[in-house]
Amino acid sequence: MKARLVGRDFLTLMDFSREEIEYFLETSSELKRAHSMRVPHEYLRGRTVACLFEKHSTRTRTSFQAGIAHLGAQSFYMRPDELQMAKGEPIKDTARVIDRYCDALVIRTFAQETVEEFARYMENPVINALTDLTHPCQGLADLLTIREKKGCFKGLKLAYVSGLYAVCHTLMTLCPKMGIDTYLAYPEGYEPNERLLQFAKKKAEETGTKLVLTNDFEEAVTDADIIYANTWHGMAATQPKTREERLKDWAPFQVNEAALAKAKNDVIFMHCLPGYRGEEMTDEVVEGPHSVVWDEAENRMHTQKAVLSLLIA
Numbered sequence: 001m002k003a004r005l006v007g008r009d010f011l012t013l014m015d016f017s018r019e020e021i022e023y024f025l026e027t028s029s030e031l032k033r034a035h036s037m038r039v040p041h042e043y044l045r046g047r048t049v050a051c052l053f054e055k056h057s058t059r060t061r062t063s064f065q066a067g068i069a070h071l072g073a074q075s076f077y078m079r080p081d082e083l084q085m086a087k088g089e090p091i092k093d094t095a096r097v098i099d100r101y102c103d104a105l106v107i108r109t110f111a112q113e114t115v116e117e118f119a120r121y122m123e124n125p126v127i128n129a130l131t132d133l134t135h136p137c138q139g140l141a142d143l144l145t146i147r148e149k150k151g152c153f154k155g156l157k158l159a160y161v162s163g164l165y166a167v168c169h170t171l172m173t174l175c176p177k178m179g180i181d182t183y184l185a186y187p188e189g190y191e192p193n194e195r196l197l198q199f200a201k202k203k204a205e206e207t208g209t210k211l212v213l214t215n216d217f218e219e220a221v222t223d224a225d226i227i228y229a230n231t232w233h234g235m236a237a238t239q240p241k242t243r244e245e246r247l248k249d250w251a252p253f254q255v256n257e258a259a260l261a262k263a264k265n266d267v268i269f270m271h272c273l274p275g276y277r278g279e280e281m282t283d284e285v286v287e288g289p290h291s292v293v294w295d296e297a298e299n300r301m302h303t304q305k306a307v308l309s310l311l312i313a
Contacts, residue, residue, distance in 0.1 A: 042072025185220035
């Protein structure tokens with residue numbers, strides 16, 4: 001399986017088969033065990049990884065740089081305002097130069113097209129650490145967390161009840177592939193990306209899973225195994241209406257104790273963070289016994305280490 005993955009880009013999880021995703025998860029679990037037991041796993045000693053961040057980050061930057069260090073590689077944090085790109089150098093020129101210096105590029109940016117252009121001009125792997133369209137690193141960490149807490153994927157019901165951007169798009173396209181029934185709940189006037197929605201519907205048909213889009217919050221959370229929240233006003237430039245309008249529209253979709261009571265008794269609450277207590281979730285939920293958000297955040301590091309160790313030659 002590793003031979004199928006080495007040298008590939010990690011731009012979206014739509015590019016990978018279920019079997020390949022399962023292999024990422026198995027590798028993640030092995031690396032997590034090694035880390036917890038303080039067993040050295042410097043599989044990338046002597047390698048270099050460029051980290052280009054055009055968006056602010058807490059979890060993504062820290063988890064990547066810590067993980068790269070655990071693997072024995074050297075990371076380089078690149079601020080866009082310090083690069084010649086800020087003065088108009090074409091992406092293709094920057095990409096080809098980074099490709100000569102580093103064994104991989106981790107990039108967190110706005111347009112998916114930017115990541116794809118870097119990948120087009122680089123021979124070494126390009127890893128998407130978030131665009132406005134998709135967040136494959138988060139999706140992989142979410143799957144690892146679900147598998148750890150639930151033991152399997154098939155037959156689970158996931159209710160995603162917050163902003164319809166990168167994380168939503170990732171879960172929407174990923175969960176049907178893995179056998180998870182997926183309910184997206186949102187107010188009228190908010191819709192997921194149509195191209196990715198069609199991909200998700202096709203996968204749901206192939207696997208016999210449910211993909212339900214609804215404006216009924218209660219329908220989504222009732223008997224859910226997983227309730228997933230996200231900020232209502234992240235990536236504002238890609239969303240309709242003002243921040244105040246979004247807060248008002250989304251208010252009935254808050255995950256609180258009443259919402260958890262409608263789900264299964266062993267429901268888990270997930271959130272990619274940063275989270276806003278009193279908006280998409282209450283403090284009681286995120287700090288409560290059903291919350292797995294801190295395990296989820298930790299798993300970002302372990303799954304990203306798997307991606308790096310399997311893709312870099």
